[in-house]
Amino acid sequence: MAAFRHLNEMPKTACHDDIRDSRAAVAGFVARLHHAPVSGRTLDALCKQGTLLTLGKGEDIPLLTGQGTVACICEGATKLIATASRQREQIVAFHFRGDLVSIPQSGEHAYSMKALKDSEVLLFAAEAFLKIARGDPGLLEATLVRTQTALFRCRDKAVGLGRKSASERMASFLMIMAERIGTNEGGGCLLDLPMSRRDIGDSLGLTIETVSRQIGEFRELGLAETDGRSRIFLPDLKTLSIYTGHV
Amino acid sequence: MAAFRHLNEMPKTACHDDIRDSRAAVAGFVARLHHAPVSGRTLDALCKQGTLLTLGKGEDIPLLTGQGTVACICEGATKLIATASRQREQIVAFHFRGDLVSIPQSGEHAYSMKALKDSEVLLFAAEAFLKIARGDPGLLEATLVRTQTALFRCRDKAVGLGRKSASERMASFLMIMAERIGTNEGGGCLLDLPMSRRDIGDSLGLTIETVSRQIGEFRELGLAETDGRSRIFLPDLKTLSIYTGHV
DNA sequence: TCCGATCCTTGATGCAGATCAATGATCGGG
Protein backbone atom coordinates (compact mmCIF):
# COMPACT_ATOMS: atom_id res chain seq x y z
CA MET A 1 0.00 0.00 0.00
CA ALA A 2 1.12 3.49 -0.80
CA ALA A 3 2.79 5.32 2.07
CA PHE A 4 1.49 8.86 2.32
CA ARG A 5 3.47 11.65 3.82
CA HIS A 6 1.56 14.87 4.02
CA LEU A 7 4.52 17.13 4.39
CA ASN A 8 2.59 19.75 6.26
CA GLU A 9 1.06 17.35 8.72
CA MET A 10 4.26 15.84 9.95
CA PRO A 11 3.93 15.29 13.69
CA LYS A 12 6.40 17.21 15.81
CA THR A 13 7.81 13.98 17.12
CA ALA A 14 8.42 12.57 13.66
CA CYS A 15 11.84 11.22 12.95
CA HIS A 16 13.93 14.06 11.63
CA ASP A 17 15.31 11.84 8.92
CA ASP A 18 11.84 11.56 7.44
CA ILE A 19 11.37 15.29 7.29
CA ARG A 20 14.78 15.81 5.80
CA ASP A 21 14.12 13.07 3.26
CA SER A 22 10.84 14.64 2.16
CA ARG A 23 12.35 18.06 1.87
CA ALA A 24 15.32 16.58 0.07
CA ALA A 25 13.00 14.85 -2.40
CA VAL A 26 11.24 18.13 -3.19
CA ALA A 27 14.51 20.05 -3.43
CA GLY A 28 16.08 17.36 -5.60
CA PHE A 29 13.16 17.30 -7.97
CA VAL A 30 12.98 21.06 -8.38
CA ALA A 31 16.74 21.21 -8.88
CA ARG A 32 16.39 18.80 -11.83
CA LEU A 33 13.37 20.72 -13.08
CA HIS A 34 15.11 23.99 -13.73
CA HIS A 35 18.80 24.50 -13.37
CA ALA A 36 18.62 27.66 -11.31
CA PRO A 37 18.78 28.17 -7.55
CA VAL A 38 15.43 27.57 -5.86
CA SER A 39 14.18 30.12 -3.38
CA GLY A 40 13.61 28.84 0.11
CA ARG A 41 10.14 30.36 0.02
CA THR A 42 9.15 28.32 -3.02
CA LEU A 43 10.59 25.20 -1.43
CA ASP A 44 8.61 25.83 1.76
CA ALA A 45 5.42 26.32 -0.22
CA LEU A 46 5.97 23.15 -2.25
CA CYS A 47 6.64 21.12 0.91
CA LYS A 48 3.54 22.58 2.50
CA GLN A 49 1.22 21.81 -0.41
CA GLY A 50 2.74 18.59 -1.71
CA THR A 51 2.20 14.99 -0.69
CA LEU A 52 5.08 12.57 -1.06
CA LEU A 53 4.09 9.01 -1.90
CA THR A 54 6.24 5.91 -1.69
CA LEU A 55 4.79 3.34 -4.05
CA GLY A 56 5.41 -0.32 -4.66
CA LYS A 57 5.48 -1.83 -8.13
CA GLY A 58 2.03 -1.91 -9.72
CA GLU A 59 0.43 0.43 -7.22
CA ASP A 60 -2.05 3.08 -8.22
CA ILE A 61 -1.18 6.73 -7.87
CA PRO A 62 -4.30 8.32 -6.39
CA LEU A 63 -5.25 11.26 -8.62
CA LEU A 64 -7.15 14.05 -6.94
CA THR A 65 -10.88 14.11 -7.56
CA GLY A 66 -12.69 17.21 -8.69
CA GLN A 67 -9.48 19.01 -9.56
CA GLY A 68 -6.39 18.64 -11.73
CA THR A 69 -3.30 16.88 -10.44
CA VAL A 70 0.39 17.59 -10.91
CA ALA A 71 2.64 14.60 -10.27
CA CYS A 72 6.41 14.84 -9.97
CA ILE A 73 8.29 11.58 -10.47
CA CYS A 74 11.13 11.81 -7.94
CA GLU A 75 12.21 8.23 -8.36
CA GLY A 76 11.13 5.19 -10.38
CA ALA A 77 8.85 4.92 -13.38
CA THR A 78 5.12 5.29 -13.98
CA LYS A 79 2.51 4.89 -16.69
CA LEU A 80 -0.34 7.28 -17.47
CA ILE A 81 -3.37 5.31 -18.62
CA ALA A 82 -6.48 6.46 -20.44
CA THR A 83 -9.40 4.06 -20.25
CA ALA A 84 -11.42 4.21 -23.47
CA SER A 85 -13.70 1.47 -22.21
CA ARG A 86 -13.42 -1.77 -20.29
CA GLN A 87 -10.65 -3.92 -21.77
CA ARG A 88 -9.40 -1.08 -23.94
CA GLU A 89 -6.65 0.92 -22.32
CA GLN A 90 -4.29 3.32 -23.99
CA ILE A 91 -1.08 4.20 -22.22
CA VAL A 92 -0.65 7.87 -23.01
CA ALA A 93 2.87 8.20 -21.68
CA PHE A 94 5.56 6.55 -19.60
CA HIS A 95 7.28 8.76 -17.08
CA PHE A 96 10.65 8.49 -15.42
CA ARG A 97 12.70 10.18 -12.71
CA GLY A 98 12.57 13.93 -13.08
CA ASP A 99 9.37 14.06 -15.16
CA LEU A 100 6.52 16.41 -14.34
CA VAL A 101 3.06 15.15 -15.26
CA SER A 102 -0.13 17.22 -15.54
CA ILE A 103 -3.47 15.43 -15.44
CA PRO A 104 -6.69 17.40 -15.95
CA GLN A 105 -9.60 17.11 -13.56
CA SER A 106 -11.73 15.59 -16.28
CA GLY A 107 -11.15 15.32 -19.98
CA GLU A 108 -12.82 13.19 -22.60
CA HIS A 109 -11.43 10.06 -21.03
CA ALA A 110 -10.81 8.70 -17.55
CA TYR A 111 -7.13 8.78 -16.64
CA SER A 112 -5.25 6.78 -14.06
CA MET A 113 -1.62 6.40 -13.13
CA LYS A 114 0.36 3.42 -11.88
CA ALA A 115 3.90 2.76 -10.71
CA LEU A 116 5.87 0.41 -13.01
CA LYS A 117 8.36 -0.27 -10.23
CA ASP A 118 9.02 1.00 -6.73
CA SER A 119 8.69 4.76 -7.07
CA GLU A 120 8.54 8.01 -5.21
CA VAL A 121 6.01 10.54 -6.46
CA LEU A 122 5.23 14.04 -5.27
CA LEU A 123 1.57 15.05 -5.73
CA PHE A 124 0.00 18.50 -5.93
CA ALA A 125 -3.42 19.87 -6.60
CA ALA A 126 -2.94 21.56 -9.98
CA GLU A 127 -4.37 24.84 -8.73
CA ALA A 128 -2.12 24.88 -5.67
CA PHE A 129 0.93 24.10 -7.76
CA LEU A 130 0.06 26.84 -10.24
CA LYS A 131 -0.37 29.28 -7.39
CA ILE A 132 3.11 28.54 -6.09
CA ALA A 133 4.57 28.73 -9.60
CA ARG A 134 2.84 32.08 -10.09
CA GLY A 135 5.06 33.44 -7.33
CA ASP A 136 8.23 31.97 -8.82
CA PRO A 137 8.74 32.86 -12.51
CA GLY A 138 11.59 30.36 -12.80
CA LEU A 139 9.38 27.49 -11.67
CA LEU A 140 6.53 28.68 -13.90
CA GLU A 141 8.80 28.77 -16.93
CA ALA A 142 10.32 25.38 -16.13
CA THR A 143 6.82 23.95 -15.87
CA LEU A 144 5.90 25.48 -19.23
CA VAL A 145 9.00 24.01 -20.88
CA ARG A 146 8.25 20.55 -19.41
CA THR A 147 4.65 20.77 -20.55
CA GLN A 148 5.83 21.65 -24.05
CA THR A 149 8.16 18.66 -24.06
CA ALA A 150 5.26 16.42 -23.02
CA LEU A 151 3.15 17.93 -25.82
CA PHE A 152 5.86 17.34 -28.42
CA ARG A 153 6.26 13.74 -27.28
CA CYS A 154 2.50 13.24 -27.36
CA ARG A 155 2.31 14.57 -30.92
CA ASP A 156 5.03 12.17 -32.00
CA LYS A 157 3.08 9.37 -30.35
CA ALA A 158 -0.05 10.42 -32.24
CA VAL A 159 1.85 10.19 -35.53
CA GLY A 160 2.97 6.68 -34.65
CA LEU A 161 -0.51 5.56 -33.63
CA GLY A 162 -2.18 7.09 -36.65
CA ARG A 163 0.19 6.39 -39.49
CA LYS A 164 2.70 3.69 -38.68
CA SER A 165 2.90 -0.06 -39.05
CA ALA A 166 3.44 -2.40 -36.11
CA SER A 167 7.16 -2.82 -36.83
CA GLU A 168 7.69 0.92 -37.20
CA ARG A 169 5.93 1.54 -33.88
CA MET A 170 8.06 -1.09 -32.19
CA ALA A 171 11.29 0.33 -33.62
CA SER A 172 10.26 3.86 -32.56
CA PHE A 173 9.46 2.61 -29.08
CA LEU A 174 12.83 0.92 -28.70
CA MET A 175 14.65 4.02 -29.98
CA ILE A 176 12.78 6.28 -27.55
CA MET A 177 13.47 3.95 -24.63
CA ALA A 178 17.12 3.73 -25.67
CA GLU A 179 17.34 7.50 -25.52
CA ARG A 180 15.47 7.85 -22.24
CA ILE A 181 16.61 4.93 -20.10
CA GLY A 182 19.22 3.05 -22.16
CA THR A 183 22.81 2.52 -21.04
CA ASN A 184 25.75 2.27 -23.42
CA GLU A 185 27.18 -1.22 -23.50
CA GLY A 186 29.94 -2.23 -25.88
CA GLY A 187 28.86 -0.17 -28.89
CA GLY A 188 25.18 -1.01 -28.44
CA CYS A 189 22.49 -0.05 -25.96
CA LEU A 190 21.15 -2.04 -23.04
CA LEU A 191 17.56 -1.58 -21.94
CA ASP A 192 16.04 -2.78 -18.70
CA LEU A 193 12.39 -2.14 -19.42
CA PRO A 194 10.23 -1.59 -16.36
CA MET A 195 7.03 -2.24 -18.33
CA SER A 196 5.41 -5.49 -19.44
CA ARG A 197 4.58 -6.54 -23.01
CA ARG A 198 1.00 -5.61 -22.27
CA ASP A 199 2.10 -2.12 -21.29
CA ILE A 200 4.11 -1.79 -24.49
CA GLY A 201 1.11 -2.95 -26.50
CA ASP A 202 -1.22 -0.57 -24.69
CA SER A 203 1.23 2.22 -25.42
CA LEU A 204 1.64 1.43 -29.11
CA GLY A 205 -1.99 0.57 -29.85
CA LEU A 206 -1.08 -3.09 -30.47
CA THR A 207 -1.77 -6.45 -28.82
CA ILE A 208 0.79 -8.33 -26.74
CA GLU A 209 0.98 -10.97 -29.45
CA THR A 210 1.94 -8.41 -32.08
CA VAL A 211 4.50 -6.83 -29.77
CA SER A 212 6.04 -10.22 -29.12
CA ARG A 213 6.16 -11.05 -32.82
CA GLN A 214 7.78 -7.74 -33.71
CA ILE A 215 10.49 -8.17 -31.10
CA GLY A 216 11.00 -11.62 -32.58
CA GLU A 217 11.46 -10.07 -36.03
CA PHE A 218 14.12 -7.68 -34.76
CA ARG A 219 15.83 -10.57 -33.01
CA GLU A 220 16.01 -12.50 -36.27
CA LEU A 221 17.40 -9.40 -37.99
CA GLY A 222 20.16 -9.24 -35.38
CA LEU A 223 18.87 -5.89 -34.11
CA ALA A 224 17.71 -7.03 -30.69
CA GLU A 225 18.71 -9.63 -28.12
CA THR A 226 16.39 -10.44 -25.24
CA ASP A 227 17.40 -11.67 -21.81
CA GLY A 228 14.57 -12.56 -19.49
CA ARG A 229 11.40 -10.49 -19.67
CA SER A 230 12.83 -7.06 -19.19
CA ARG A 231 16.31 -6.84 -20.63
CA ILE A 232 16.75 -6.02 -24.31
CA PHE A 233 20.11 -5.35 -25.89
CA LEU A 234 20.17 -3.28 -29.07
CA PRO A 235 23.51 -3.84 -30.81
CA ASP A 236 22.90 -1.46 -33.74
CA LEU A 237 20.72 1.59 -33.05
CA LYS A 238 21.65 3.17 -36.38
CA THR A 239 20.17 0.31 -38.39
CA LEU A 240 17.20 0.00 -36.02
CA SER A 241 16.38 3.67 -36.58
CA ILE A 242 15.83 2.95 -40.28
CA TYR A 243 12.84 0.81 -39.29
CA THR A 244 11.13 3.65 -37.41
CA GLY A 245 9.69 5.01 -40.66
CA HIS A 246 10.73 8.57 -39.85
CA VAL A 247 11.68 10.72 -42.78
CA MET B 1 0.91 34.25 -51.54
CA ALA B 2 1.24 35.08 -47.88
CA ALA B 3 1.39 38.76 -47.06
CA PHE B 4 4.06 39.42 -44.49
CA ARG B 5 3.92 42.37 -42.17
CA HIS B 6 7.00 42.66 -40.04
CA LEU B 7 5.48 44.86 -37.42
CA ASN B 8 8.79 46.41 -36.50
CA GLU B 9 9.79 47.17 -40.08
CA MET B 10 6.72 49.11 -41.03
CA PRO B 11 7.80 51.97 -43.30
CA LYS B 12 7.12 55.42 -41.88
CA THR B 13 4.87 56.17 -44.82
CA ALA B 14 2.75 53.09 -44.26
CA CYS B 15 -0.98 53.54 -44.13
CA HIS B 16 -1.91 54.13 -40.50
CA ASP B 17 -4.80 51.75 -40.84
CA ASP B 18 -2.34 48.92 -41.45
CA ILE B 19 -0.37 49.68 -38.32
CA ARG B 20 -3.49 50.01 -36.26
CA ASP B 21 -4.78 46.71 -37.70
CA SER B 22 -1.60 44.86 -36.79
CA ARG B 23 -1.50 46.22 -33.31
CA ALA B 24 -5.20 45.52 -32.96
CA ALA B 25 -4.62 41.92 -34.06
CA VAL B 26 -1.96 41.42 -31.40
CA ALA B 27 -4.00 43.14 -28.73
CA GLY B 28 -7.10 41.19 -29.70
CA PHE B 29 -5.29 37.89 -29.55
CA VAL B 30 -3.68 38.53 -26.19
CA ALA B 31 -6.98 39.72 -24.79
CA ARG B 32 -8.54 36.37 -25.70
CA LEU B 33 -5.48 34.54 -24.38
CA HIS B 34 -5.79 35.67 -20.81
CA HIS B 35 -8.64 37.69 -19.51
CA ALA B 36 -6.55 40.27 -17.70
CA PRO B 37 -5.43 43.72 -18.81
CA VAL B 38 -2.31 43.58 -20.99
CA SER B 39 0.53 45.91 -20.18
CA GLY B 40 1.50 48.34 -22.93
CA ARG B 41 5.09 47.21 -22.57
CA THR B 42 4.21 43.58 -23.31
CA LEU B 43 2.11 44.65 -26.26
CA ASP B 44 4.97 46.73 -27.62
CA ALA B 45 7.38 43.83 -27.28
CA LEU B 46 4.98 41.42 -28.98
CA CYS B 47 4.44 43.85 -31.87
CA LYS B 48 8.17 44.31 -32.20
CA GLN B 49 9.02 40.60 -32.26
CA GLY B 50 5.99 39.24 -34.06
CA THR B 51 5.23 38.86 -37.73
CA LEU B 52 1.63 39.08 -38.84
CA LEU B 53 0.73 36.94 -41.84
CA THR B 54 -2.35 37.15 -43.98
CA LEU B 55 -2.86 33.77 -45.60
CA GLY B 56 -5.12 32.47 -48.31
CA LYS B 57 -6.82 29.09 -48.12
CA GLY B 58 -4.34 26.24 -48.49
CA GLU B 59 -1.27 28.38 -48.00
CA ASP B 60 1.70 27.20 -46.01
CA ILE B 61 2.59 28.92 -42.76
CA PRO B 62 6.36 29.31 -42.89
CA LEU B 63 7.81 27.82 -39.70
CA LEU B 64 11.10 29.26 -38.57
CA THR B 65 14.15 27.15 -39.31
CA GLY B 66 16.69 26.26 -36.66
CA GLN B 67 14.44 27.38 -33.83
CA GLY B 68 11.02 26.74 -32.38
CA THR B 69 7.97 28.66 -33.55
CA VAL B 70 4.98 30.03 -31.70
CA ALA B 71 1.96 30.69 -33.91
CA CYS B 72 -1.10 32.62 -32.74
CA ILE B 73 -4.22 32.07 -34.79
CA CYS B 74 -5.84 35.52 -34.86
CA GLU B 75 -8.42 34.61 -37.47
CA GLY B 76 -9.38 31.57 -39.54
CA ALA B 77 -8.36 27.93 -39.15
CA THR B 78 -5.16 25.93 -39.64
CA LYS B 79 -3.87 22.37 -39.57
CA LEU B 80 -0.64 21.16 -38.01
CA ILE B 81 0.79 18.32 -40.09
CA ALA B 82 3.45 15.75 -39.21
CA THR B 83 4.96 14.00 -42.18
CA ALA B 84 5.85 10.41 -41.28
CA SER B 85 6.95 9.76 -44.82
CA ARG B 86 5.88 10.62 -48.34
CA GLN B 87 2.15 9.90 -48.75
CA ARG B 88 1.70 9.37 -45.03
CA GLU B 89 0.66 12.49 -43.21
CA GLN B 90 -0.81 12.76 -39.76
CA ILE B 91 -2.69 15.89 -38.83
CA VAL B 92 -1.71 16.43 -35.23
CA ALA B 93 -4.20 19.18 -34.52
CA PHE B 94 -6.61 21.64 -36.04
CA HIS B 95 -6.43 25.17 -34.73
CA PHE B 96 -8.99 27.95 -34.70
CA ARG B 97 -9.25 31.61 -33.80
CA GLY B 98 -7.64 32.29 -30.47
CA ASP B 99 -5.43 29.20 -30.40
CA LEU B 100 -1.77 29.36 -29.51
CA VAL B 101 0.42 26.72 -31.21
CA SER B 102 3.96 25.72 -30.21
CA ILE B 103 6.09 23.88 -32.74
CA PRO B 104 9.56 22.63 -31.76
CA GLN B 105 12.61 23.34 -33.87
CA SER B 106 13.01 19.67 -34.64
CA GLY B 107 11.34 16.65 -33.13
CA GLU B 108 11.12 13.09 -34.33
CA HIS B 109 9.04 14.15 -37.29
CA ALA B 110 8.93 17.02 -39.73
CA TYR B 111 6.06 19.38 -38.99
CA SER B 112 4.34 21.86 -41.26
CA MET B 113 1.32 24.10 -40.95
CA LYS B 114 -1.28 25.18 -43.49
CA ALA B 115 -4.26 27.51 -43.54
CA LEU B 116 -7.59 25.70 -44.03
CA LYS B 117 -9.23 28.96 -45.07
CA ASP B 118 -8.28 32.63 -45.28
CA SER B 119 -6.48 33.24 -42.01
CA GLU B 120 -4.44 35.69 -40.03
CA VAL B 121 -1.55 34.27 -38.05
CA LEU B 122 0.92 35.94 -35.76
CA LEU B 123 4.36 34.28 -35.74
CA PHE B 124 7.11 34.41 -33.14
CA ALA B 125 10.46 32.77 -32.65
CA ALA B 126 9.79 30.54 -29.62
CA GLU B 127 12.77 31.93 -27.73
CA ALA B 128 11.73 35.54 -28.35
CA PHE B 129 8.16 34.80 -27.26
CA LEU B 130 9.38 33.09 -24.11
CA LYS B 131 11.59 36.05 -23.33
CA ILE B 132 8.64 38.44 -23.53
CA ALA B 133 6.48 36.08 -21.46
CA ARG B 134 9.26 35.88 -18.88
CA GLY B 135 8.70 39.58 -18.25
CA ASP B 136 4.92 39.23 -17.97
CA PRO B 137 3.81 36.52 -15.50
CA GLY B 138 0.22 36.76 -16.73
CA LEU B 139 1.24 35.99 -20.29
CA LEU B 140 3.54 33.19 -19.14
CA GLU B 141 0.77 31.58 -17.14
CA ALA B 142 -1.74 31.95 -19.96
CA THR B 143 0.74 30.29 -22.30
CA LEU B 144 1.22 27.43 -19.82
CA VAL B 145 -2.52 26.92 -19.51
CA ARG B 146 -2.94 26.88 -23.31
CA THR B 147 -0.07 24.43 -23.68
CA GLN B 148 -1.71 22.17 -21.10
CA THR B 149 -4.99 22.32 -23.01
CA ALA B 150 -3.13 21.34 -26.19
CA LEU B 151 -1.50 18.46 -24.32
CA PHE B 152 -4.81 17.21 -22.94
CA ARG B 153 -6.36 17.34 -26.41
CA CYS B 154 -3.38 15.54 -27.87
CA ARG B 155 -3.66 12.77 -25.27
CA ASP B 156 -7.33 12.33 -26.11
CA LYS B 157 -6.36 12.13 -29.77
CA ALA B 158 -3.78 9.46 -28.95
CA VAL B 159 -6.46 7.39 -27.21
CA GLY B 160 -8.65 7.65 -30.28
CA LEU B 161 -5.87 6.71 -32.67
CA GLY B 162 -4.65 3.82 -30.56
CA ARG B 163 -7.80 2.21 -29.27
CA LYS B 164 -10.89 3.23 -31.20
CA SER B 165 -12.79 1.96 -34.21
CA ALA B 166 -13.39 4.04 -37.32
CA SER B 167 -16.95 4.91 -36.32
CA GLU B 168 -15.91 5.87 -32.79
CA ARG B 169 -13.18 8.15 -34.16
CA MET B 170 -15.63 9.76 -36.54
CA ALA B 171 -18.21 10.33 -33.80
CA SER B 172 -15.52 11.80 -31.52
CA PHE B 173 -14.36 14.09 -34.29
CA LEU B 174 -17.86 15.38 -34.95
CA MET B 175 -18.46 15.94 -31.23
CA ILE B 176 -15.21 17.86 -30.85
CA MET B 177 -15.95 20.00 -33.89
CA ALA B 178 -19.46 20.62 -32.60
CA GLU B 179 -17.99 21.90 -29.37
CA ARG B 180 -15.29 24.02 -30.97
CA ILE B 181 -16.91 25.51 -34.08
CA GLY B 182 -20.52 24.36 -34.09
CA THR B 183 -23.52 26.68 -34.00
CA ASN B 184 -26.83 25.84 -32.38
CA GLU B 185 -29.56 25.39 -34.93
CA GLY B 186 -33.04 24.25 -34.04
CA GLY B 187 -32.12 21.81 -31.27
CA GLY B 188 -29.19 20.37 -33.21
CA CYS B 189 -25.76 21.61 -34.20
CA LEU B 190 -24.62 22.99 -37.53
CA LEU B 191 -21.03 22.50 -38.62
CA ASP B 192 -19.31 24.30 -41.46
CA LEU B 193 -16.12 22.29 -41.63
CA PRO B 194 -13.15 24.14 -43.08
CA MET B 195 -11.25 20.90 -43.72
CA SER B 196 -11.58 18.32 -46.51
CA ARG B 197 -12.34 14.63 -46.11
CA ARG B 198 -8.65 13.97 -46.65
CA ASP B 199 -7.83 16.28 -43.75
CA ILE B 200 -10.32 14.48 -41.54
CA GLY B 201 -8.82 11.14 -42.56
CA ASP B 202 -5.29 12.36 -41.92
CA SER B 203 -6.41 13.57 -38.52
CA LEU B 204 -8.17 10.34 -37.52
CA GLY B 205 -5.64 7.91 -38.99
CA LEU B 206 -8.18 6.74 -41.60
CA THR B 207 -8.54 6.92 -45.38
CA ILE B 208 -10.94 9.29 -47.16
CA GLU B 209 -13.04 6.31 -48.23
CA THR B 210 -13.51 5.17 -44.64
CA VAL B 211 -14.34 8.71 -43.52
CA SER B 212 -16.94 8.97 -46.26
CA ARG B 213 -18.47 5.61 -45.38
CA GLN B 214 -18.67 6.47 -41.69
CA ILE B 215 -20.43 9.75 -42.40
CA GLY B 216 -22.77 7.73 -44.59
CA GLU B 217 -23.51 5.40 -41.66
CA PHE B 218 -24.39 8.30 -39.39
CA ARG B 219 -26.57 9.74 -42.14
CA GLU B 220 -28.50 6.47 -42.36
CA LEU B 221 -28.86 6.46 -38.58
CA GLY B 222 -30.39 9.93 -38.79
CA LEU B 223 -27.51 11.41 -36.79
CA ALA B 224 -26.00 13.54 -39.56
CA GLU B 225 -27.22 15.44 -42.59
CA THR B 226 -24.75 16.68 -45.17
CA ASP B 227 -25.15 19.71 -47.40
CA GLY B 228 -22.41 20.22 -49.94
CA ARG B 229 -18.88 19.30 -48.97
CA SER B 230 -18.50 21.30 -45.82
CA ARG B 231 -21.83 21.61 -44.06
CA ILE B 232 -22.91 18.88 -41.68
CA PHE B 233 -25.97 19.15 -39.46
CA LEU B 234 -26.05 17.04 -36.31
CA PRO B 235 -29.66 16.82 -35.09
CA ASP B 236 -28.95 14.72 -32.00
CA LEU B 237 -25.61 15.25 -30.28
CA LYS B 238 -26.68 13.23 -27.25
CA THR B 239 -27.20 10.07 -29.27
CA LEU B 240 -24.11 10.73 -31.39
CA SER B 241 -22.00 10.92 -28.24
CA ILE B 242 -22.90 7.32 -27.45
CA TYR B 243 -20.98 6.29 -30.54
CA THR B 244 -17.75 7.94 -29.39
CA GLY B 245 -16.88 4.93 -27.26
CA HIS B 246 -16.03 7.08 -24.26
CA VAL B 247 -16.77 5.61 -20.89
C1' DT C 1 14.54 -25.92 -5.21
C1' DC C 2 10.08 -26.66 -6.24
C1' DC C 3 5.44 -24.95 -7.36
C1' DG C 4 1.86 -22.08 -9.02
C1' DA C 5 0.78 -17.91 -11.21
C1' DT C 6 1.76 -14.84 -14.40
C1' DC C 7 3.82 -13.50 -18.48
C1' DC C 8 5.58 -14.47 -23.01
C1' DT C 9 5.86 -16.80 -27.40
C1' DT C 10 4.18 -19.05 -31.44
C1' DG C 11 0.59 -20.80 -34.64
C1' DA C 12 -4.17 -20.71 -37.05
C1' DT C 13 -7.99 -18.05 -38.43
C1' DG C 14 -11.04 -13.91 -39.04
C1' DC C 15 -12.22 -9.21 -39.83
C1' DA C 16 -11.96 -4.02 -39.95
C1' DG C 17 -10.30 -1.01 -42.64
C1' DA C 18 -6.83 -0.25 -46.56
C1' DT C 19 -6.39 -0.41 -51.31
C1' DC C 20 -7.95 -0.50 -56.00
C1' DA C 21 -11.38 1.10 -59.24
C1' DA C 22 -15.01 3.74 -61.22
C1' DT C 23 -18.79 7.10 -61.12
C1' DG C 24 -20.98 11.20 -59.37
C1' DA C 25 -21.10 15.86 -56.92
C1' DT C 26 -19.15 20.36 -56.17
C1' DC C 27 -17.17 24.58 -57.11
C1' DG C 28 -14.00 28.20 -58.78
C1' DG C 29 -12.75 30.61 -62.95
C1' DG C 30 -13.49 32.15 -67.58
Added chain:
DNA sequence: CCCGATCATTGATCTGCATCAAGGATCGGA
Protein backbone atom coordinates in the same frame (compact mmCIF):
# COMPACT_ATOMS: atom_id res chain seq x y z
C1' DC D 1 -23.61 29.51 -67.15
C1' DC D 2 -20.59 26.20 -68.52
C1' DC D 3 -16.39 23.61 -68.17
C1' DG D 4 -12.61 21.25 -66.15
C1' DA D 5 -10.48 19.99 -61.99
C1' DT D 6 -10.84 18.53 -57.70
C1' DC D 7 -13.25 16.25 -54.19
C1' DA D 8 -16.59 12.82 -52.47
C1' DT D 9 -19.09 8.60 -52.75
C1' DT D 10 -19.79 3.78 -53.50
C1' DG D 11 -18.41 -0.99 -54.62
C1' DA D 12 -15.01 -5.09 -54.89
C1' DT D 13 -11.06 -7.10 -53.17
C1' DC D 14 -6.98 -7.58 -50.30
C1' DT D 15 -4.08 -7.54 -46.08
C1' DG D 16 -2.08 -6.40 -41.53
C1' DC D 17 -3.12 -6.99 -37.30
C1' DA D 18 -6.64 -8.71 -33.92
C1' DT D 19 -8.48 -12.63 -32.04
C1' DC D 20 -8.53 -17.33 -30.62
C1' DA D 21 -5.82 -21.14 -28.96
C1' DA D 22 -2.13 -23.77 -26.92
C1' DG D 23 2.21 -24.49 -25.08
C1' DG D 24 6.71 -22.62 -22.82
C1' DA D 25 9.55 -19.38 -20.00
C1' DT D 26 10.08 -16.67 -15.92
C1' DC D 27 9.86 -15.42 -11.31
C1' DG D 28 8.35 -14.71 -6.57
C1' DG D 29 7.16 -17.17 -2.48
C1' DA D 30 7.13 -21.18 0.48
